[in-house]
Amino acid sequence: MSAPRKTKAKGAGNVAHFKSLYVLVGFFYAFLYFPIIVLVAYSFNTGTRAMVWKGFGIDWYVKVFTNGAILDAAKNSLLVGLIATILATTIATAGALALARGGAFRGKGVSMGVMTLPLIVPEIVTAVATLMFFSAIGLNLGLGNLIIAHTVFCIPFAFMPIRARLEGMDTYMEQAACDLYATEWQAFRYITLPMMMPGIIAGATLSFVISLDDFIISLMVSSAGTTTLPVYIYSMIRNGISPEVNAISTVLFGVSLALVTIYWIASKPRK
Amino acid sequence: MAEIAVDVQNIVKHYGSFVALNDVSLSIQDNEFFTLLGPSGCGKTTLLRSIAGFEEVTEGKIFLYGEEIEDLAPHQRPINTVFQHYALFPHMTVHDNIAFGLKRLGKSQAEIDKTVKEMLALVQMEDFGNRRTNNMSGGQMQRIALARALAPKPKVLLLDEPLSALDLKLRQAMRDELQKLQRDTGITFIFVTHDQDEAMSMSDRIAVMSNGQVQQVGTPDEIYNRPKSRFVADFIGDTNIVDVTIEATDAKSTLYRSKGGVGLQVERATDLTVGAEISINVRPENVVIVDAGKGRADATLTHKSFFGRTSIYSMELNDGTLIKSRYSSRDELGRKEMAIGDSVGIDFAADTLAELTS
Numbered sequence: 001m002s003a004p005r006k007t008k009a010k011g012a013g014n015v016a017h018f019k020s021l022y023v024l025v026g027f028f029y030a031f032l033y034f035p036i037i038v039l040v041a042y043s044f045n046t047g048t049r050a051m052v053w054k055g056f057g058i059d060w061y062v063k064v065f066t067n068g069a070i071l072d073a074a075k076n077s078l079l080v081g082l083i084a085t086i087l088a089t090t091i092a093t094a095g096a097l098a099l100a101r102g103g104a105f106r107g108k109g110v111s112m113g114v115m116t117l118p119l120i121v122p123e124i125v126t127a128v129a130t131l132m133f134f135s136a137i138g139l140n141l142g143l144g145n146l147i148i149a150h151t152v153f154c155i156p157f158a159f160m161p162i163r164a165r166l167e168g169m170d171t172y173m174e175q176a177a178c179d180l181y182a183t184e185w186q187a188f189r190y191i192t193l194p195m196m197m198p199g200i201i202a203g204a205t206l207s208f209v210i211s212l213d214d215f216i217i218s219l220m221v222s223s224a225g226t227t228t229l230p231v232y233i234y235s236m237i238r239n240g241i242s243p244e245v246n247a248i249s250t251v252l253f254g255v256s257l258a259l260v261t262i263y264w265i266a267s268k269p270r271k
Numbered sequence: 272m273a274e275i276a277v278d279v280q281n282i283v284k285h286y287g288s289f290v291a292l293n294d295v296s297l298s299i300q301d302n303e304f305f306t307l308l309g310p311s312g313c314g315k316t317t318l319l320r321s322i323a324g325f326e327e328v329t330e331g332k333i334f335l336y337g338e339e340i341e342d343l344a345p346h347q348r349p350i351n352t353v354f355q356h357y358a359l360f361p362h363m364t365v366h367d368n369i370a371f372g373l374k375r376l377g378k379s380q381a382e383i384d385k386t387v388k389e390m391l392a393l394v395q396m397e398d399f400g401n402r403r404t405n406n407m408s409g410g411q412m413q414r415i416a417l418a419r420a421l422a423p424k425p426k427v428l429l430l431d432e433p434l435s436a437l438d439l440k441l442r443q444a445m446r447d448e449l450q451k452l453q454r455d456t457g458i459t460f461i462f463v464t465h466d467q468d469e470a471m472s473m474s475d476r477i478a479v480m481s482n483g484q485v486q487q488v489g490t491p492d493e494i495y496n497r498p499k500s501r502f503v504a505d506f507i508g509d510t511n512i513v514d515v516t517i518e519a520t521d522a523k524s525t526l527y528r529s530k531g532g533v534g535l536q537v538e539r540a541t542d543l544t545v546g547a548e549i550s551i552n553v554r555p556e557n558v559v560i561v562d563a564g565k566g567r568a569d570a571t572l573t574h575k576s577f578f579g580r581t582s583i584y585s586m587e588l589n590d591g592t593l594i595k596s597r598y599s600s601r602d603e604l605g606r607k608e609m610a611i612g613d614s615v616g617i618d619f620a621a622d623t624l625a626e627l628t629s
Contacts, residue, residue: 175325176358178345180372181423190371194362 029226036253042101043246051241060258065243080143080228081211084150085158088218089204092158093196100166101192116156126153127220134221142226150211157210158203162269165199202267209259212252274301274336275453276427276459279324282331284317284483291317292328293483299427299461300476300598301336304453306462309480317464318480319429323352336426346375351420352429356436357412359404365415366400367390372423378380379455381585390418393452399572410441417449421456430462432467446473467507471495479503496554500629511555511594512627517547525552531590535567539621543628557623558596560584560609570594572609584609586617 015021043061047054064070095115099108118126128150139145173195177187215230222231229252236245277299280615292314299305307315320326324345330496333341340348347541351372360368369390373383391397394414396609403414411431420428430449434442450473455459458500470477471491479486479494479502487503498504515527518534520541527535535551543549565571569584573593582603584596594617598606609615 170359172354172356173360176352176354176360177371179323179325179350179352180419181346181375182371183344183346186375191360195360197362231568 006166012234019171022144027116039246040250040253042243043250045243045246060243061251064247064251065246067244070229070244071234073227073229076143076146076226077212077229079206080150083147084154084211085204085207087147087151089158089162092162092203092207093200095155096159096163096166096196096199097192100163101171115154118153119156123153123168123216127217130217145221145223146226146228148213148217149217153214153217154207154211158207158231161202161206161263162196162199164267165196165202198266198268202263205242205259205263205266209256209263210258213256219250220257273297273303274604275334276301276303276331276336277461278334279318279322280332280334281319282318282325282333283329284314284321285329290483292321293622295480295483295485297478297488298483299459301459302457303460304460304473304475305463306474306477307480307481308464308467308472308506309486310465313480314483315465315480316431316485317462319352319431319463322427323350323429324348339564342389349423350429351414351423351425352414352431353420353433355432357416358432359412359415359419361405363401363403363595364400365396365404368404368415369419369422371419376423386422387418388421388502391429393421393455394418401537403514409437417452419588421452421458425458427459427461430460432463432465434464435466446451449473449530471507475485479506481506496506496623496627497625498552499625501550501552501627503610504625506625509555509595511553512550513594514548516552517541517543517545517549520545529590529592531588531592533568533590533592534556537567537621537624539624542625543626552556552625553594553619553623554598555583556599558594559597559618560586560596561616561618563614566618568617570615570617572611572613572615574611575609586615592618 042053042057043053044058045053046057046059086214095111099112099115102108130152132138134145134149139148141148169192173191174184174187177191182190212228214228214236218228219231219234222228227235229248233245233248233252236242274300277297279295279297279299282292282295283290285314291518295314295318297318307318309315321328321341324340324343324347328341331341332339335348335350345520360371363371366387370383373386378386387400388397391400394417396411396414399411399415401405404415407415415471416433434445437445437447443615446469449460451460461474462470471494474491474555476488476490477494478488481502487499493508494503498507501512512528513527513535515529515535517525518528519526519545522540524536524538525541527537529535560572568588570588572584573587574585576580576583576585580600582598582600584598586594587598588594
């Protein structure tokens, strides 16, 4: 018998043939997810030392949910996230409609750029600038300061999926509605808005996750009494890593994961 | 004379410096299947969209059953459109799609449900009311789009190349259905297409358009057998066009002379005067091949193409003009075989000739 023939000669260009790359992939996933797995696992540890396994239990979750300071921080995070999401999504929807359905107008390209620029500006720069701006104009609204700052940086995140959705919708739908006796407002209300809804949901979800996870800007802008969850977790770590941090981080991770899943489902193109 | 459904008067439409419609006038009659036919860019879709209200005309007037409508918004015109790509609302069921126009008109729920049911029956889609439109075939979406546009009982139905996205078999079946639908509903249909077969097989009358102008309006028979211009003759089907000068004419016959000097005597009077330079048109199926010296002119057979149902013979007149003759395979039975290079004569019935003045 001759040597075994290569049966998949047709698959030239298929990177799956480079077997050694699998090792790289393994490393990639290990570095990405191993720390998170460890964190989640140790959040169920009953011991008082963060990294010494004693036994399985939800003691630390009970502690987290009875800790007034953590609950206050979580409440702040949710409130800021919710209001900032509503404001940012509304503004982003209006912006996306103007750019996709507003015809040609002067400064259209610039508007698009200005809308998405915050995505590439280093967050620390935005954070410092926001802090200086607020103190310069003497703005002191407590949570209001945080809400304004969060709304601003959430807009581009809300804007992108909404715009992508609108780009894929041709105006024939609205024309068909007007042809069937709908006024322009009715065409918007019954056709445009429902059709762009998956984009709006995706944008809102993304905004909420970004707001919930934000640390740098929140650290700069928050003051006593307006601490958000990530800022509070950071302050806890400075006093040494407690298993409580593992538990609250796991909760935050779970919430984000759920929201990103919603985003992913909502932004999937319709068949 | 039947009532006029849509009266288009001297419509002009500019897009910047481009003239899409150049002084178009048309009268479309009540209960007529009327087709706007022409190559892409001829202005047929612009004209349709002007009637629907999606384009604002630069000049001119449009009347719908006597009422002036060119300044009304689309939703104020009792006209519905079947769009080229259907434009069915993907987030609604079939029922809600069809009910959309009725709801906007403020019909009662009971009436809406009744009409939707009738419309689904009309297009033979009774069981599809609760389905969504995303996974339907092209033919099914086409029917839903028709039902949706017909449900509000518009005074005129506009159809913007609705068959172009379907495959050949389905397209042919839908032609018959559209024609039947028009007869059953009694609604005036204005149909836009670039496909001459579609136009010929369905329409009561056709307007052939090119370069933003109407070239000719007539029944399919008139358009095909009595084209008035070179464009119309050439656009519809195969044809033979010869540039000629009228050399002599009297009450009973006319003598045409080609540029190359071939004379054609035809037993028919003409309205044109001696010396007029025109073109004459004879369809290949009307050209008969006879023995040399026995026809209206002599020619040499240069090519034969066999297509199964028909054969096309190409011949050259003595001045080099190419003439094509089409024979159905049935007519060829028992005819003597001809070889390339044979001398033949060509003949045609006098009334199959059309004079093209432009």
